[in-house]
Amino acid sequence: MIDLRPLIPHCLIVGLGILVVLLDALRVRRNACCLGFVTALGAVAAIALDWMGPDARLWAGQIVADPYSRAFDTIFLAVLAVVALASASDEPHIAFAGEYYALLCFATVGLMFTASAGSLLILYVGIELSTICLMALVGFAKRDRRSSEAAVKFFVLGSVGSALMLYGCSIVFGLAGGTEYGKVLGVLSGVGGFPIVLWLGFACVMAGLGFKIAAVPFHMWAPDVYQGAPTTITAFMSTASKVGGFAALLRFLLVALGAAPDRWAPVIVALSAASIVLGNLLAVAQTNLKRMLAYSGITQAGYLLVAVAGASAADSGLAVGAVVMYGMLYGFMNVGAFLVAQVIEDHTGSGEITALKGLHKRQPLLALAMLLFLFSLGGIPPLAGFVGKLYLFAAGWEGGRFALVGLGAVASVVALYYYLMVALQVYIKDPDDDTRIPVSRQVSLAVAVCVVATLAIGVYPRPLVRLGDRAATALHAYAAPRPQSALPSAQKP
């Protein structure tokens, strides 16, 4: 009898999705915004249940429940809770509110499986589950042409990405005789090299994951989709979905390909450098807030890849912790920024950065919150983004990626420029019209959660560092015993 306790939180979230659809169908809500609250509560409960469950490897290691997967689950669920909370105020106005939350829940479950995936099969299923749900959510504002356009784009490009990934999985399957990471690892040590066919498989899987994390050159979809999608969905996609990609990527690289880090590391370095440079340069030119955040998100993916590249070193102590930590704090600060963008867009009808003009007079607290999110994204202490970025760079440095860290540090200054250009509108410019911008109680609460998290993590990062450490230990324990590879592994200089 297999111990299924580790899957209780997954079941809970699936059940939650079904529950909200039923509640909606039974017309329980009546302007009470209760569906959003129910979803948020369910997500929080799932976090607690997740941490109470035992460590396990189900079905011969196809699904792995360990502190690593739990750390990422916590990120997804926290983002789900905040996004659900923030969506609650719109609930009376949108048709199919139940389906909206249900799809969000299912997307989250997909991400949770992605983090737990111990085989390419589960990885693919998890990624697809979340991506397909998100495709529907991107087009959720059916009457809005931009939303539909974004959905089509996301669908077409996403299909290509997942097709490539599936192709890659099948190649690896053919080579290893199984999709479990352990089997892939076996091939590597058995063949004693990195066969060219494995390269092909690896490249295809990377393309799929690159699409998920929106790293250059798989980023093309992000700006259009982020701009077109309902903003709460954009917030979810740019954080939870992106981090989900990283959860899968790290486990895939460190476990399945853990024996040949010097082979995949150059690819990661290239992706990282390209994302940092291109994301930054394009973000500078943006006038639309969501597009700017989309490009800045590409840069942030590049920063995360710095740590992943650092993980290729033999004793990569910091990398996993850094990614967990940054994933968490990035979730809060980026969702926060998108929520503010949403409030402004709803009120002014414009998504331009100039729509934020004089926010400090029109809604002082929201302006202050936006300022904090922007500075945090820019990596300014004592906010969370600073500690996170320092941690990422430290991980990269530890892995010997000195040039990449240097590039990242310089790029942060460029990034600060476009964040400050938003801050300029928010805080320095005076508004053209002085009317107050109303903020619903639900959105205020969600923004407040993000502000508190951004500040608290920045000032006292210790609990999160410990979470990251636990995740790292778990992942390394899972990867070990790493067979002695015939390949020379990257030496720490």
Added chain:
Amino acid sequence: MTAWMLTFIVLAPLAASIALLMLPAARGLAIRLVALAGGAATLPPSIWLALNYDRKAGGFQFEQTVSWVPSLGITYHVAVDGLSIVMLLLTALIITGGVFASWTQKNRTKEFLSLLLLLVSGVFGVFVSRDLFFLFLFYEIAVLPMYLLIGVWGTTTKLRTKEDSAMKLTLMLMGGSALILVAILALYFSMDQRTFDMGLLARHSFSPEMQRWVFLLVYLGFGVLAGIFPFHTWSPDGHASAPTAVSMLHAGVLMKLGAYGVLRVGVGLLPQGAHDWSFLMGAIATINILYGACSAMGQTDLKYVIAYSSVSHMGVVMLGLASLNPIGVNGSVMQMFSHGIMTGLFFALVGLIYERAHSRDITRMGGFARKMPGVAVLMSIGGMASFGLPATSGFIAEFLCFYGMWLRYPILALLSVIGIVITAVYVLRVVQKIFLGAPNEEGYPDLRDARTTEWVATVALAALLIVVGVFPRPLVRLIDLGLRQTPGVTYARGAGAVIPGGP
């Protein structure tokens, strides 16, 4: 109790800053009083520290350590030596003066003072931190509020809008801090244990090759804030655009953070690297002194004059530092203190003049001394300290800096002394143009002398310039105690005979 003294100094302005945000914007007086309390609350503890510092024991005292993130080796570790205490005193004086100087500030006062106090909290933090992580954290807290302070409350000059000045300043300084970040990572990962503690780092001897490159990063990174040529260009624009209190703080204290960083992190942790680059530092400092002074001479905007004079004077600070001998470095820290007070005084006075004359164009001023005799006297005192007239603090400081450099690179000392002459020319010219000569009545109806609160800060600062100039011993002694513990400050070639007691 004493262990919390330093933390109190850091947190008092921060607490006031947060408290201000919660006050309603309409309560003008309450807001100012809270801000004043937050700023002035740091003054008694700073003086107390200066008096109670155990001069026999020396080294770092009033230590407090709280483990922050043990797995990464981050510790909240604060302690001060004589050098830091002097900088604390300076900061406490300038922020108190700064709050007084912004007493009549009207637009969004609450946020202005709140940001000002936040910034100062960061400055204090840098001066007391013994942990590189926290030092860097406080450093950025000290730098970033400047963007908003200049962007919102600054004035647009002929050359540049306030938004552009603010952006230029922020990006250049952040570029510097990117270099510092890389340097910190390099230091952190070359240790066997994971630690950011500067005490432990100082005990580790890094390889000469590494010291050379990391020191360069540290020097350039912090140097941007110290206004080293050619990275000084943010400073004139920034200072000219900034409101009075911000200019006071920025030129008076913040630029010192740069020099302090080079001294603490660079010279303190990478002594060999410092010696490798000392000629470069000296040469750049000389350019700073001469170029800054010449530029100041060419300006007609009063604030640009003072701003360029800051570039020149920071050159003196860096010159003393580059000598790497106790005389020069003592002078350098003295100059930080002296210039901090002096430039704080200058910007406060310029603020007063601008408020009444509504112009900063010195070519259109004249005869102001009749209407504002007090301001004229104070300005003259500041000016004299500026070109190092004996009996002002500037004399002691500059003399030590030049002498220290003379012992190391005489040619640079000779060249840079010319800067004093140029300084005298532009300072006297400014004083003459503004205060002396025929009055220019029609244009300036509002001209009158300083008033109650405005006297407090300016007179106190001017008095300090003279007191320190006449009786510098306690201050020099404090600084010297700090420097003795700094690796890298050694006796120059052939100078051992000049300074008794040298190794």
